Amino acid sequence: MSIEKILVVDDDDLSRGYLSEALQRNGYSVDNASDGQEAVSLTDKQNYDMLFLDMRMPRMGGMKVLERVKKTSKETTVVIMTAYGSIESAVEAMQKGAYDYIIKPFSVDNIELLLKRVQERQKLIDENKYWRSKLDSNVENEFVIDKQSKMFGVLNNVKRMAQSKASVLIQGESGTGKEIVAHSIYTHSQRNSKPFIKVNCAALSESLLESELFGHEKGAFTGADLKRMGRFELANGGTLLLDEISEVSPKIQAKLLRVLEQEEFERVGGVKTLKVDVRIIATTNRDLGQEIEKNNFRQDLYFRLNVIPVIVPPLRERREDIPVLAEYFLEKFKTGINTPLKRISKEAIDALVQYDWPGNVREIKNLIHRCTVMIDSEVLLSEHFENMLNVQKPRKTNELSVGQTIEDVEKELIYKTLEKTGGNKTRAAEILDVTPRTLRNKLSRYKELQSGFGLNIEAGIDDGSNVVEESFSH
Template structure:
């Protein structure tokens, strides 16, 4: 956290206030306390608090009354209630009136700490989305969704067209083309802009973990489920859920996903309560879902449910005119972040970038510029600053000696000689391991000059 969050503890029992105070001070929060609802209201009017922890039953103003009054002042206030087990039905009513969550007595310190951390993370995500919306003009302009090619301009148009609706969107494109950036652009231009966009990488999680990640779970639902946890669909209420790598989920999970998208209802893992959530769905894939449908690996009904509005992002090699714009953007970005004085790129280095195929697309280009900025010594990026896998594909050799094998042989031989055949140092420069380097030396029959 860049800045400490501030918590207000409201409880009429001094021992409880002091216990909570010390718990959260140890977790590096700023903590304030109030002994009743009236005092809490006065403090809330004067100070800015990120979260309130409120006892349900207090003399005078109850926790439920305080919740209503605080929400009337600040509808975005995060309030967690503390209740006895017998008061759980009342706590559930409080949830419907805007409380974030509740914990039952006796309070488990670890459970409470986990709940507070999650609540503050969600608050930060909401703030981030609001800030994104406030800067929406800059986000949609070509200097952020970067490009002036006709393909990118078409994507701008599609983003503007679909943002005003709640239509389900499928974004297609190779890895690294910027699918998540387009999804966020759609969200922050939509009426859901003040609620979060929740991203799930479906390909990064095992099926058992994905179910819990999407739908949440109750405490004790499975081994290791020590706390009740909201799932991504629940967190996306009012906002957007972005399901990346949608083609990687199992057929069994596809059934669950189809049901949730159609009904906007689900149960947490291990729970019986029916959860309702109002979300928009945006998906992304780098696979051909049509081929997966034909192969029986993706449900046809889910495919048609998701493929309502289609946006195809072209690979970088098909919009090479955008490369100089992207390069300049990344140079400015990293020169600021690294406090470097590199301001431009040599013509020779740019020619190399323009001729490279970029299988990793914009992400690979960004990584290449970042690497060049790290190793660069002058005020301009040179060919020597570029990663080997980029520069070796563009080497110009005399005569007709243009094959990739001959280019590789000449380049490796040059680096070996420059480093007096130090294998470890050469391998590091070439960004390959020692075994691979030995194999290439044998392959090209290279020998150290006597």
């Protein structure tokens, strides 16, 4: 809640006018009251961010007004003014909730310094409230990847894009680590000493999201008992993460576009235009191109957000990261709990690598966490995943599987026989009970697979003439 609307209460017309004019010159909205009762009447009707109260006034003094205001609006900043200052009255005023106590006469410079301190204090209070509400957040703030990972391309660009104020649009499936990329951009930016504020656009209705982003005035809607700063104000000077930007309504999209273009907005129920300096990072798990074609997303907003595009690949496209992630999460989750689990078997790693991970990094993280709690074994085996994931144990090389074609079985038998004979096709043909020419014709058909076995298929065959192909099941 920034300081915007101020009430000056003083029975001295000259002093009241002097202070009011100084405040108005500094851009504040100012109301005036000539005594305590008039002040109470005004505060009952509307909300003030700050009050300057004269100590001695007819009908009701400043101390009484202070008590009344603090009962109805604890967040209002109150400064007591008096020409009859004493240590005792200053202590009493502070005990009853006054922020400061100033002695008349005072200069405009003194008032401006006081207002600066009040604004800085209020900003710290607002930021503290926000971060305290986020203490239960469980966001990983670092990447765990293999040295050959495709993610290196993304991370190598983070430092470069972090130095700009340009908007960033991070696209990727759910659970791939889009928020970690966003936080990494913030960490490496020159704004890392300023707030990093996040809002989940998919979690709130249109009206609640509008209030969360832009704030609201007191009485703007039912339940708006106090003026509230939005996320844009909290993030002023820093970075705002708009998570799942594709889920916002056309109305909110229009307001976001205005902030991106003009860096200004109004609170819900307010008329004053507020200016902000905020870097926007947006994330989405949808194809915004398709959403634009469906008229679900504004193309002009997309262009404003997509100044720097970032694509986060799914885990199935960077399987080299799966073993590293599994080991990392095992070490992380077994720490501090009484679990016998110590390591992951090679077969279990193979099973994890074969799985496609529709939930990406989040899914493997949750799986390993579940295993540290539920598995009563020192070694994590592939069998342990059977009831947790649609993961099958790796098939032994000499096993047949329902669903294989005869040609698949024949192909596998040929290559295994060649492997056993060291690539000698004449010897392999004898074992398979076919002619060398038949074997050569079949290998020509499987040519695209030869590189995976590293065999010299020309060795051991000295007759290149064509013959009628024989079947293995003659």
